[in-house]
Amino acid sequence: MDYKGKAHKFGNDVNTDYIISGKYKFKTLDMRELAKHAMEDLDPDFYSKVAKGDLLVAGTNFGCGSSREQAPWALLYTGLSAVIAKSFARLFYRNAINCGLPLVECDTDRINAGDELEIDLAAGVIHNLTSKEDIKITPLPAVMIKILEDGGLAAHFQKYGGFNFD
Numbered sequence: 001m002d003y004k005g006k007a008h009k010f011g012n013d014v015n016t017d018y019i020i021s022g023k024y025k026f027k028t029l030d031m032r033e034l035a036k037h038a039m040e041d042l043d044p045d046f047y048s049k050v051a052k053g054d055l056l057v058a059g060t061n062f063g064c065g066s067s068r069e070q071a072p073w074a075l076l077y078t079g080l081s082a083v084i085a086k087s088f089a090r091l092f093y094r095n096a097i098n099c100g101l102p103l104v105e106c107d108t109d110r111i112n113a114g115d116e117l118e119i120d121l122a123a124g125v126i127h128n129l130t131s132k133e134d135i136k137i138t139p140l141p142a143v144m145i146k147i148l149e150d151g152g153l154a155a156h157f158q159k160y161g162g163f164n165f166d
Contacts, residue, residue: 001121002118003117005055005081007112007113007114007115007116007117008054009057009111010042012061013061014042014058014064015063015066016063016064016071017041017068018041019068020034020038021041025068034073038074038078050078050080054080056075056082056083059085059086059108060086061087062083065089071092071095072095073099083102084105084106084111084117084119084126085108088105097152098153100150100151102148104121104137105137106135106138110135111135117129121137125137143163
């Protein structure tokens with residue numbers, strides 16, 4: 001699986017309230033509507049800046065805070081193809097993979113806002129097309145890649161009737 005897009009960069013400890021504010025959580029179950037408010041407390045224009053396939057880049061502990069499962073869904077519905085960070089909060093990590101949002105762990109210090117990136121999950125590398133650098137990534141287990149390829153955990157279970165490790 002490969003992903004290619006422009007980097008939208010944020011810092012450390014971006015919590016789920018910053019990803020999607022709790023004030024929207026109870027107003028709608030429409031993820032397209034929630035996506036319009038993604039990251040708005042950190043960047044009010046975020047939704048209008050994201051093009052289909054773009055990548056969110058952050059520092060450590062991305063997705064910390066509550067276990068708000070709407071957070072990865074809201075990001076997915078903005079059109080982002082993946083989130084790249086130094087580390088992720090465990091609950092956010094699990095929720096993101098379950099909904100089909102790819103997460104990539106690596107050193108993000110050499111990635112700047114606006115850089116054009118290409119993620120090659122199979123090769124375990126991000127190609128920074130702007131700086132011409134390659135960045136090694138923490139590989140994902142095969143079952144997680146399969147879940148992502150299938151569009152998330154529910155789609156994976158519908159397809160196989162359970163986990164498929166082949």
